[in-house]
Amino acid sequence: MAEDDEEAINIIRFLLEREGYELHLATDGRQAMELIDNMEPPQLILLDIMLPYVNGFQLVTHIRQKTEWQTVPIIMVTAKTSEEDVVRALDNGANDYVAKPFSPKELLARLKRFVRSAP
Amino acid sequence: MTFLLLFLVLFIRLLRTLKERRRERLFAVWRPLLAQTISEIQLEGPRVREKDIGHFLYLWNYYHESVRGEAQEHLTRLAYLMGIERAALRLLQKGRISDRLLAVTTLGNLQAKLAWEELHRLAFSASPLLSLVSARAMIQIDRSSAVSLLVPLIASRSDWPDAKLVSILGEAGCEAIAGPLSEAAFSASPERGARLIKLIEANHCVAALPLVRARIQEGNLGDRLIAACLSLFGQLRDPIDVEIVRSYLRHPNWLVRLAAVTALGRVGTAEDEEKLIGLLSDTEWWVRHRAAEALANLPFLSRRRLAEIYAEQTNPDAKGVLAPFLAEAEAC
Numbered sequence: 001m002a003e004d005d006e007e008a009i010n011i012i013r014f015l016l017e018r019e020g021y022e023l024h025l026a027t028d029g030r031q032a033m034e035l036i037d038n039m040e041p042p043q044l045i046l047l048d049i050m051l052p053y054v055n056g057f058q059l060v061t062h063i064r065q066k067t068e069w070q071t072v073p074i075i076m077v078t079a080k081t082s083e084e085d086v087v088r089a090l091d092n093g094a095n096d097y098v099a100k101p102f103s104p105k106e107l108l109a110r111l112k113r114f115v116r117s118a119p
Numbered sequence: 120m121t122f123l124l125l126f127l128v129l130f131i132r133l134l135r136t137l138k139e140r141r142r143e144r145l146f147a148v149w150r151p152l153l154a155q156t157i158s159e160i161q162l163e164g165p166r167v168r169e170k171d172i173g174h175f176l177y178l179w180n181y182y183h184e185s186v187r188g189e190a191q192e193h194l195t196r197l198a199y200l201m202g203i204e205r206a207a208l209r210l211l212q213k214g215r216i217s218d219r220l221l222a223v224t225t226l227g228n229l230q231a232k233l234a235w236e237e238l239h240r241l242a243f244s245a246s247p248l249l250s251l252v253s254a255r256a257m258i259q260i261d262r263s264s265a266v267s268l269l270v271p272l273i274a275s276r277s278d279w280p281d282a283k284l285v286s287i288l289g290e291a292g293c294e295a296i297a298g299p300l301s302e303a304a305f306s307a308s309p310e311r312g313a314r315l316i317k318l319i320e321a322n323h324c325v326a327a328l329p330l331v332r333a334r335i336q337e338g339n340l341g342d343r344l345i346a347a348c349l350s351l352f353g354q355l356r357d358p359i360d361v362e363i364v365r366s367y368l369r370h371p372n373w374l375v376r377l378a379a380v381t382a383l384g385r386v387g388t389a390e391d392e393e394k395l396i397g398l399l400s401d402t403e404w405w406v407r408h409r410a411a412e413a414l415a416n417l418p419f420l421s422r423r424r425l426a427e428i429y430a431e432q433t434n435p436d437a438k439g440v441l442a443p444f445l446a447e448a449e450a451c
Contacts, residue, residue: 007150007181014154103188104157 001025001046002032002059003077008100012046012077015104016111029054036062041069043115047094049078049085057092064093073114077102142174149175153182153197157190161197172206176221179203183228195229204231211237220252227256235260242269247278254279255287262295270303273318274311281314285321297326305334309341316347320354328357335363345370346378353382361386368394373403380406384413392420396428399437407440415444422448 001016003009004027016023024039026032029051036059045063049056056076063069076089076097086097095114098107145167152164167175183194198204203225210222211234223241226234238260241253254272257265266288273284288296296319304315319327328351334340335348349367352360364386367379380398383391395417398410415425429445432438 005185007178008185010150011154011157011182011185014151015158018158101185101187101191104186104190105188 002027002029002035002051002056003046003048004028004051005048008048008077011104012107015108019108028052029056029059032059033062036066036069041072043072044111045072045074046077046111047074049076049089057088060089060092060094075107075110075114077107141171145171145174146178149178153178153194156193156197157182157186158193160193162200164197164201167201167206169206172210173218173221176203176207176210176225180221180224180228198225198229204229204233207231208234208237216246216249219249223249223252223256227252227259230260232260239268242272247276250276251279251283251287255290258287258291258295262291266291266295266299270299270315273300274303274307274315281318281321284318288318289322293322293324293326296322297324298330300324301327301330301334304331304344304347305340309343312341313343313347316344316351320347320351323355325355325357327351328355328360332360332363342370342372342375346372346375349375349378349382353378353385356386358386358388361388361391365391365394368398373401373406376401376406377403377409380409380413384409384416387413387417389419392417396431399432399441400434404436404440407436411441411444414441415448 001009001012001023003012003025009025009027013023013025021043024035024042026035030053032047032051033054047056047059051059054062056078060074060076063072063074073096074094076086076094077100078085078089078097079100089097096110098110148165152161155161179194179198183191186194207222207225207229208231210218211226213219213222219241223238226238235257238253238256242250242257244250244253250272254265254269257269273279273288288300300315300319304312304319306312307315316331319331331348331351335345340348345367349364352364361383364379364382367375368383370376370379376398380395383395387395392414395410395414399407399414401407401410414420414428425441425445425448429438429441432441
């Protein structure tokens with residue numbers, strides 16, 4: 001997960017760990033780039049759009065350029081809900097989005113759908 | 120004297136450090152509890168001391184505004200069980216603006232009807248921040264009553280930023296704002312009316328269109344208000360409005376023509392091609408520019424046709440304004 005809002009991290013971390021997921025966290029775009037370049041592809045990526053240094057759109061493009069990460073589902077978690085942002089994120093290669101404020105149940109349902117259908 | 124000053128500095132730093140530690144301790148206890156509360160109803164938690172109530176409310180509000188639906192209801196229920204409504208009302212009586220803002224935000228998130236009168240009073244406060252936050256709290260408590268009471272303020276308070284108003288009115292929802300805002304827009308001054316129409320537009324409030332349509336067809340509106348209505352028609356893209364938009368393409372005020380041509384770029388059909396070509400020779404650069412942009416973005420107009428239109432132009436102004444859009448189309 002790439003997210004810079006401390007409280008959003010706490011909430012999402014609690015929800016995911018409770019469901020048994022292991023979370024790798026980047027709190028800015030640079031850290032996210034390092035994670036992407038140095039770790040094995042995860043089951044799923046949660047990305048905020050507004051991140052320091054490297055934004056979520058750029059991260060999606062970077063992820064989709066890496067052969068072994070190309071099929072990893074990406075869910076954008078963002079406060080920006082304008083149609084243009086959603087379209088841009090999906091155009092860049094994201095699979096879905098969740099708007100903040102979010103429903104924890106909805107986030108988990110979307111996440112489980114992708115994790116279940118992962119190869 | 121030096122020792123006294125040194126002592127005072129050290130004392131203030133000590134107080135700040137202690138306050139910071141208290142905050143960290145409270146956050147360490149309450150972060151996991153609040154995170155748990157958003158998943159399931161939490162019936163109790165450790166008592167929050169009066170001097171820590173500000174820190175707790177900050178955290179509670181942050182969590183409350185990060186989630187929606189059932190999770191938010193769980194947090195609200197926990198707060199009522201803890202007596203947070205009364206604590207927020209006490210905090211509201213304090214002098215510091217930060218305390219009052221926190222209290223107002225909490226009362227809004229709690230939808231505390233008990234605080235309605237006080238919030239209504241504060242919405243008229245001279246402080247732009249306190250009044251705006253109070254207006255938002257009123258909308259959270261009772262959106263329809265709040266919008267009706269707040270419309271005169273929304274139109275007149277130039278110190279309320281439009282972006283914040285858009286967000287607050289978005290929380291109220293289109294159904295609650297469509298009637299009061301559009302009716303007020305046509306009884307206010309053209310400047311204030313235009314502001315109200317722009318707020319309707321920013322919230323993509325389709326329910327306001329019938330009244331706006333009827334009023335613009337009645338005529339006798341100020342130019343600024345007409346331009347705002349045309350912009351609204353362009354943004355909301357109801358094909359019914361295309362005739363109204365076309366009727367303003369030759370208006371004597373170039374700002375109205377500009378709004379009309381911009382709107383036509385969004386709602387126009389194949390038969391508007393000639394009208395837009397004609398506007399490439401308008402006396403105002405902005406109108407020419409928007410006409411060129413509208414032509415280039417018409418979904419049914421091919422790149423070849425755009426090149427033909429360019430070649431057909433004898434007016435250098437028209438050619439000049441169309442050239443960059445043609446270049447851009449050819450580069451794609």
